[in-house]
Amino acid sequence: MKKLLFAALAVALVLAGCGGGGKSDVIKVGWLGALTGDQAVWGENELNTVKMLFEEYNAAGGIEVGGRKYTLEVIGYDNKGDPQESVNVTKRLTGQDKVVAIIGPNSSGNAIPMAPILEKAKVPDIATVATNPKVTVQDGKVKPYNFRVCFIDPYQGAVAAGFAYDRLNARTAAVLYDVGDDYSQGLREFFKVNFEKKGGTIVADESFNSGDVDFRPQLSKIKASNPDVIFMPYFFKEVALSANQARDLGIKATLLGGDGWPSDQLISMGGKAVEGSYFVNHLDYADPAVQDFKTRYKAKYGKETELNGFLAHDAVLLFVEGLKKAGKANGEAIAKALEGIDVQGITGRIHISPETHNPEGKDAAIEKIVDGQYVFQEKYAAQ
Amino acid sequence: MDWTYIQGILMLAGINMIAVLGLSLLTGFTGLFSFGHAGFMAIGAYVGAWISASPTSTPAGLGLPFVLAIVGGGVAAGAVSYFIGRISLNLKGDYFCIATLGFGEAIRLIFNNVNRFGGARGWPGVPGKSTFLAILVADVVAVLFLANLVKSRHGRNMIAVREEELAAQIAGIDVFRYKMLSLIISAVYAGVAGVFFAHYMTFIQPKMFSLTKSTELTIIVIFGGLGSISGSVLGALVLTALPEILRTFEMWRLVFYGAAVILIMVSRPKGLMGGMELTPSGIRKMVAERNALREAKARLLAEAQGGEEE
Amino acid sequence: MVQFLQQLINGLSIGSVYALMAVGYSLVYSIMNFSNFAHGGVIMLGAYFGFFGLTLLKLPFALAFLLASIGTFFVAILVERIAYKPLRERRAPFLYFIISAMGASILLENLVIATIGPTFRTYPEVFSKAPIELGPLAIGRLDLIIFVISAVSLTLLILFIDKTKLGKAIQAASYNVKACALMGVNTDRVILTVFGLGGFLAGIAGVFFGMKYTVYPQIGNITTKSFIAAVFGGLGSLPGAVLGSIILGIIETFVAGYLSSQFRDLIAFVILIAVLVVRPTGIMGKVTEDKA
Numbered sequence: 010m011k012k013l014l015f016a017a018l019a020v021a022l023v024l025a026g027c028g029g030g031g032k033s034d035v036i037k038v039g040w041l042g043a044l045t046g047d048q049a050v051w052g053e054n055e056l057n058t059v060k061m062l063f064e065e066y067n068a069a070g071g072i073e074v075g076g077r078k079y080t081l082e083v084i085g086y087d088n089k090g091d092p093q094e095s096v097n098v099t100k101r102l103t104g105q106d107k108v109v110a111i112i113g114p115n116s117s118g119n120a121i122p123m124a125p126i127l128e129k130a131k132v133p134d135i136a137t138v139a140t141n142p143k144v145t146v147q148d149g150k151v152k153p154y155n156f157r158v159c160f161i162d163p164y165q166g167a168v169a170a171g172f173a174y175d176r177l178n179a180r181t182a183a184v185l186y187d188v189g190d191d192y193s194q195g196l197r198e199f200f201k202v203n204f205e206k207k208g209g210t211i212v213a214d215e216s217f218n219s220g221d222v223d224f225r226p227q228l229s230k231i232k233a234s235n236p237d238v239i240f241m242p243y244f245f246k247e248v249a250l251s252a253n254q255a256r257d258l259g260i261k262a263t264l265l266g267g268d269g270w271p272s273d274q275l276i277s278m279g280g281k282a283v284e285g286s287y288f289v290n291h292l293d294y295a296d297p298a299v300q301d302f303k304t305r306y307k308a309k310y311g312k313e314t315e316l317n318g319f320l321a322h323d324a325v326l327l328f329v330e331g332l333k334k335a336g337k338a339n340g341e342a343i344a345k346a347l348e349g350i351d352v353q354g355i356t357g358r359i360h361i362s363p364e365t366h367n368p369e370g371k372d373a374a375i376e377k378i379v380d381g382q383y384v385f386q387e388k389y390a391a392q
Numbered sequence: 393m394d395w396t397y398i399q400g401i402l403m404l405a406g407i408n409m410i411a412v413l414g415l416s417l418l419t420g421f422t423g424l425f426s427f428g429h430a431g432f433m434a435i436g437a438y439v440g441a442w443i444s445a446s447p448t449s450t451p452a453g454l455g456l457p458f459v460l461a462i463v464g465g466g467v468a469a470g471a472v473s474y475f476i477g478r479i480s481l482n483l484k485g486d487y488f489c490i491a492t493l494g495f496g497e498a499i500r501l502i503f504n505n506v507n508r509f510g511g512a513r514g515w516p517g518v519p520g521k522s523t524f525l526a527i528l529v530a531d532v533v534a535v536l537f538l539a540n541l542v543k544s545r546h547g548r549n550m551i552a553v554r555e556e557e558l559a560a561q562i563a564g565i566d567v568f569r570y571k572m573l574s575l576i577i578s579a580v581y582a583g584v585a586g587v588f589f590a591h592y593m594t595f596i597q598p599k600m601f602s603l604t605k606s607t608e609l610t611i612i613v614i615f616g617g618l619g620s621i622s623g624s625v626l627g628a629l630v631l632t633a634l635p636e637i638l639r640t641f642e643m644w645r646l647v648f649y650g651a652a653v654i655l656i657m658v659s660r661p662k663g664l665m666g667g668m669e670l671t672p673s674g675i676r677k678m679v680a681e682r683n684a685l686r687e688a689k690a691r692l693l694a695e696a697q698g699g700e701e702e
Numbered sequence: 703m704v705q706f707l708q709q710l711i712n713g714l715s716i717g718s719v720y721a722l723m724a725v726g727y728s729l730v731y732s733i734m735n736f737s738n739f740a741h742g743g744v745i746m747l748g749a750y751f752g753f754f755g756l757t758l759l760k761l762p763f764a765l766a767f768l769l770a771s772i773g774t775f776f777v778a779i780l781v782e783r784i785a786y787k788p789l790r791e792r793r794a795p796f797l798y799f800i801i802s803a804m805g806a807s808i809l810l811e812n813l814v815i816a817t818i819g820p821t822f823r824t825y826p827e828v829f830s831k832a833p834i835e836l837g838p839l840a841i842g843r844l845d846l847i848i849f850v851i852s853a854v855s856l857t858l859l860i861l862f863i864d865k866t867k868l869g870k871a872i873q874a875a876s877y878n879v880k881a882c883a884l885m886g887v888n889t890d891r892v893i894l895t896v897f898g899l900g901g902f903l904a905g906i907a908g909v910f911f912g913m914k915y916t917v918y919p920q921i922g923n924i925t926t927k928s929f930i931a932a933v934f935g936g937l938g939s940l941p942g943a944v945l946g947s948i949i950l951g952i953i954e955t956f957v958a959g960y961l962s963s964q965f966r967d968l969i970a971f972v973i974l975i976a977v978l979v980v981r982p983t984g985i986m987g988k989v990t991e992d993k994a
Binding site: 045092093096097100101103104105107118121122124125129130141143147148187188189190191193194195218219 | 394395396397400401404446448449450501504505511512513514516517520592593594595597598599600636646
């Protein structure tokens with residue numbers, strides 16, 4: 010066995026060594042995200058998007074930086090959705106692969122521990138859908154190498170609460186959330202605060218544990234409190250399961266969710282149970298600005314892009330603009346260039362604030378599920 | 393290969409090593425099997441983060457030196473293990489196992505709900521004090537302490553408990569006391585590992601300390617070999633690095649990992665170093681035993697052949 | 703009152719899922735005296751077999767169901783042959799069995815991720831999912847079917863163990879494997895049968911789990927709960943596993959419904975530990991000497 014291990018080790022070292030030698034006119038960009046586990050659909054979608062866009066840039070002759078043409082190469086690694094793996098991957102990307110910037114990851118828990126490594130290596134990271142405020146700002150100080158292209162949890166919670174109160178005329182709301190998940194706890198907190206501030210009442214606040222599949226005990230309790238809306242800030246698998254179980258129990262309340270919802274699988278599994286539900290999204294799928302990307306993605310990969318693809322698209326866009334503005338393929342220069350940059354992305358205008366490194370003032374889109382389709386309702390900005 | 397990347401992997405291996413050494417005392421030398429050591433790591437990580445994090449950050453800490461964080465994290469984990477031991481150490485076999493699993497999960501669930509420590513959203517902004525040197529020193533101290541302990545009278549009593557509990561009791565060894573001592577020391581080790589982990593990641597979340605983490609630690613102990621300190625050291629190094637080396641294989645690496653675990657159990661059940669130590673005398677012993685075995689085999693074979701001829 | 707009854711129904715429904723999984727655990731434990739953590743992985747495969755039987759092969763439900771159970775029957779036997787038999791022959795301590803089991807469970811889960819993919823899949827609708835409504839109460843149609851088929855298969859299992867010669871051998875082996883071997887029983891065959899039966903039950907559990915919820919590679923993780931339920935009822939006892947599961951399901955539901963859903967699992971663990979301390983062999987567990 011020991012011999013076998015050593016053999017594997019040797020092979021792996023050789024393989025790793027081969028990837029190292031790149032040509033000088035190639036700019037290497039890292040990507041990390043989940044390629045295995047619950048959220049692999051999204052990770053794969055992001056990496057595919059980055060690959061496709063880079064190929065397109067390269068086919069068009071590359072990108073001119075400081076008077077020279079460069080081609081782009083992406084090095085993507087699986088972080089299994091595990092923060093410890095994200096740290097390893099970030100060290101590998103910055104240290105060994107010598108990337109100039111990193112795109113991803115798609116969750117806050119994985120983005121936060123990357124910060125010290127990025128700072129040391131002076132490599133900027135553009136997160137796709139990491140929505141926790143602490144990804145870019147800690148204790149009132151902005152993290153110099155962390156950026157993102159999405160809006161943040163407090164904003165999303167405020168949008169959901171505002172929409173429920175003002176547009177759906179809900180006065181009572183119940184919340185069901187995943188107590189073991191940072192994203193879910195964040196949205197729940199900001200929804201509750203904002204809904205109560207508006208004058209609404211939270212009549213039930215129930216939780217489950219990551220990995221649970223049966224929510225009927227909590228839903229039965231929620232049913233007894235008879236809310237106007239039920240806020241479900243978690244991911245599509247649990248959304249579909251809990252929506253089905255809620256309808257089985259005879260709950261008629263409108264269901265409301267966040268950006269963890271949109272997925273083909275939500276419709277195929279949630280079926281009738283999620284009909285008429287609303288969720289907060291990063292963009293409107295019917296927006297003319299996103300159609301071109303949608304068709305290109307489908308033509309190349311034979312399937313529809315998920316939500317993450319759009320944000321990965323804009324992260325790439327932001328990186329390329331930053332690279333051009335910096336005028337050299339250097340992480341530190343790109344990070345400087347990204348501050349205050351103003352780019353028209355397909356998910357909206359992305360103006361990176363130097364104080365927060367967030368795309369300030371980005372609108373949220375509200376979608377409704379009608380006949381198994383996502384139907385855009387309105388752009389909604391929380392006050 | 394780049395040094396910061398390798399250093400990162402080595403640091404992680406070093407942190408795992410501390411926890412594994414502790415667990416090695418409990419499982420390898422005392423014969424108790426725990427599924428809850430991630431819980432002790434969590435206690436160490438959170439208490440350590442609380443002691444050393446700056447008072448102005450959110451969640452706020454005490455802003456005390458790192459050394460105090462190490463001591464505090466270790467002591468806290470040890471103290472909790474004492475209470476757990478009082479309740480569960482009388483349970484046998486699988487039942488002790490399931491009790492530790494219950495405690496480990498319970499600790500994680502509690503941290504999920506403690507908003508003072510960030511809840512499930514985690515605790516960002518833990519100072520990055522786990523340097524390569526600090527971890528190296530901690531590993532050396534951990535190995536030396538354990539090596540001396542198992543050679544002492546206390547260590548021999550623990551091994552006696554592992555080998556034959558009833559006989560040990562008849563021989564006048566306070567079985568419960570030695571199980572407790574072993575549990576507390578292993579929990580302190582796990583707690584200290586947790587402190588280093590928190591200050592390496594600079595961000596902790598309860599879900600980092602799940603059942604999977606506990607199993608991982610136990611697998612490393614078994615892989616390295618029960619009752620061997622050098623085995624635990626090697627196990628921590630190899631098994632922390634293995635998934636990284638296999639990274640190029642992405643999807644398949646955990647398949648190999650699972651297969652390797654079975655293969656080792658089936659083909660070399662004592663692990664890499666079961667019962668052996670990589671010290672000069674240990675190696676001499678190993679060689680001597682192997683030679684004796686070969687001679688005995690040859691003799692038996694010769695006798696058998698002789699028997700047939702008659 | 704309505705809510706109380708509804709929660710009781712919810713609890714029974716959750717408990718019956720645990721029970722299907724726990725029986726397999728307990729069956730293997732009764733002979734081998736170790737917790738077969740690979741059982742969760744086998745259940746997960748059962749869910750996938752059933753799913754592909756229905757969708758790819760377009761089999762009628764009964765056949766897909768049978769395919770899944772027979773498939774897991776062989777998987778369980780294969781796991782025994784590869785991961786446990788060599789240990790058995792060497793009389794390795796129970797620790798090694800558990801570690802080997804964990805290796806098998808990691809292997810199975812990740813093999814599915816690597817080959818079939820990490821995303822979850824939805825069973826086609828075989829039975830109408832609409833619940834039966836009794837006034838304000840809702841009872842899942844699938845729950846009733848699960849209940850009936852589980853009851854039938856458990857009865858058959860108990861009959862098999864009570865009435866057949868092989869079953870008697872299993873009973874005898876669960877008291878003392880060594881003595882059994884001395885009496886001329888082929889213990890290897892007994893053990894294979896037990897694993898096969900456990901695998902068969904895992905297939906049933908997997909298909910029902912998939913139909914009731916969904917199919918994904920991490921299904922095995924849920925079985926931690928059924929393992930707890932088995933301990934709760936007393937490892938090694940089949941009626942104990944069923945009883946422990948139902949009680950655990952009801953306790954969980956009532957804690958979530960009346961106390962606090964945040965602390966549901968915590969309270970479940972506290973009660974588990976309390977039971978272990980007061981009555982370490984569970985509700986109906988057999989008393990065994992410590993083999994560790």
